[in-house]
Amino acid sequence: MMTTSSNIWALSKSHEEVSRSIFEPELEDEGSPLAFGALLLLIFVIYVAPQVIFPVLEPLHLAKVSAALAVVAYVTWVWRNGAGWTFMSREVRLMLILIGIALISIPFSLWPGGSLQYLIDQYSKSIIIFFLVANVLTSFRRYRIFVWAVSLFAAFNALQGTKHYLAGEVWKYGRVLGGASSIAGNPNDLALVLNLSIPFLIYFYETARSVTQRLLVVILLGIDLGGIITSFSRGGFVTLVALVLWMAWVVGKRRGSGAFVKTCVVVLIMAVVLVLSGPTGYGERIASIGDMSKDETGSSNARWTLMVGTAQGMLLHPLGVGLHMNNVLLHDTGYGWEGVHNVYLELGTEIGIPGLAVLLWLLYRLIASMRDIRVGYEQVPELSGLAQAAGGAMVAFVTAGMFHPVAFHFYLYIVAGLVIACQQLAHRVDLAMEHDTDLT
Numbered sequence: 248m249m250t251t252s253s254n255i256w257a258l259s260k261s262h263e264e265v266s267r268s269i270f271e272p273e274l275e276d277e278g279s280p281l282a283f284g285a286l287l288l289l290i291f292v293i294y295v296a297p298q299v300i301f302p303v304l305e306p307l308h309l310a311k312v313s314a315a316l317a318v319v320a321y322v323t324w325v326w327r328n329g330a331g332w333t334f335m336s337r338e339v340r341l342m343l344i345l346i347g348i349a350l351i352s353i354p355f356s357l358w359p360g361g362s363l364q365y366l367i368d369q370y371s372k373s374i375i376i377f378f379l380v381a382n383v384l385t386s387f388r389r390y391r392i393f394v395w396a397v398s399l400f401a402a403f404n405a406l407q408g409t410k411h412y413l414a415g416e417v418w419k420y421g422r423v424l425g426g427a428s429s430i431a432g433n434p435n436d437l438a439l440v441l442n443l444s445i446p447f448l449i450y451f452y453e454t455a456r457s458v459t460q461r462l463l464v465v466i467l468l469g470i471d472l473g474g475i476i477t478s479f480s481r482g483g484f485v486t487l488v489a490l491v492l493w494m495a496w497v498v499g500k501r502r503g504s505g506a507f508v509k510t511c512v513v514v515l516i517m518a519v520v521l522v523l524s525g526p527t528g529y530g531e532r533i534a535s536i537g538d539m540s541k542d543e544t545g546s547s548n549a550r551w552t553l554m555v556g557t558a559q560g561m562l563l564h565p566l567g568v569g570l571h572m573n574n575v576l577l578h579d580t581g582y583g584w585e586g587v588h589n590v591y592l593e594l595g596t597e598i599g600i601p602g603l604a605v606l607l608w609l610l611y612r613l614i615a616s617m618r619d620i621r622v623g624y625e626q627v628p629e630l631s632g633l634a635q636a637a638g639g640a641m642v643a644f645v646t647a648g649m650f651h652p653v654a655f656h657f658y659l660y661i662v663a664g665l666v667i668a669c670q671q672l673a674h675r676v677d678l679a680m681e682h683d684t685d686l687t
Contacts, residue, residue, distance in 0.1 A: 277385035285317035294400030296428030356569020365571035380664025405474025438483025446639030482650030567599030590648030
């Protein structure tokens with residue numbers, strides 16, 4: 248399916264690692280440039296929502312048009328080149344099984360028509376974007392452009408949320424309205440979007456090619472952190488702490504346990520400072536994580552009740568109640584219309600315990616595969632760094648999943664696509680190394 252460029256640059260041995268060459272392959276872009284351009288347009292529409300800012304664009308259905316264009320362009324390229332339709336790793340097979348279980352649940356749903364409509368309106372787009380991201384980002388150049396775009400668009404939403412906060416345009420108890428688009432349309436989703444982009448910003452900082460790039464990254468990190476704080480999202484705070492601790496562990500594995508301990512101390516100090524110096528009421532909001540009596544909104548007790556109800560429903564319906572039917576089950580059992588805020592309980596109750604088992608194994612494999620590439624390709628800094636960032640984003644999602652009802656939304660499918668694209672880059676690097684060996 249894949250070819251590599253003959254333009255491969257093998258750098259000489261460095262002063263620090265005389266026993267090992269640093270191999271930096273320059274991989275050609277593979278696949279349709281039109282599909283890549285349409286994918287960038289689709290991400291722009293998902294994150295920025297220009298039709299919301301400029302209502303005149305709404306009749307154009309930009310998301311559907313860009314998604315259709317990307318799919319047609321990619322399928323046409325595959326057909327013309329006789330290539331496989333997707334890079335097929337173990338993790339892609341697990342994703343296909345998960346998607347299959349979700350589709351099978353529809354005819355047996357509590358409301359088949361509602362499940363089918365959700366498939367058409369939301370889940371089909373998540374599936375499409377997963378396979379596009381996984382298979383169109385076929386070079387380091389494309390991967391970097393895509394992640395830069397996601398990082399910039401996420402920061403745009405953070406600015407929107409912060410602007411609302413500073414203007415006093417907030418929900419009850421001072422929580423921001425969210426970002427500009429539906430993917431960041433409420434405080435919790437805004438915090439999730441920002442946490443998912445932070446590992447890639449750190450990657451860009453570590454690989455910055457100029458002082459200007461590094462300064463831009465610092466600014467974006469500041470914007471994202473400000474957005475997470477003003478969101479007042481407890482899940483966003485927990486996810487941020489888990490993400491930083493994971494990164495400290497990764498650094499500790501590479502540089503020694505002393506670096507890990509120092510980073511943990513810094514994280515602890517920063518967390519305390521953040522809680523004490525944050526906006527009015529932020530400290531009390533974070534404290535309510537451990538003491539639900541301090542939650543003035545009452546959402547902690549409500550969400551705990553919904554989690555208990557969902558867990559009971561999952562045991563009563565081990566094969567699931569159908570795609571997007573968690574809220575219907577909760578309503579029928581006397582818990583109201585609001586769905587559970589937990590990816591694992593949401594998915595388990597909708598497509599069953601077998602589907603939950605597949606999801607958990609898939610998440611483990613996605614993180615483990617990035618660990619393997621991060622450690623196994625240290626002689627390819629570009630690839631190792633991307634694997635570290637993608638692995639960090641997966642850790643952020645796994646943590647945030649305990650607080651969000653987004654089992655079938657874009658978040659996981661974009662990050663999982665980035666993981667698969669990283670696997671494909673590793674495969675192409677292997678081919679490039681073999682080719683370089685043959686030349687010598």
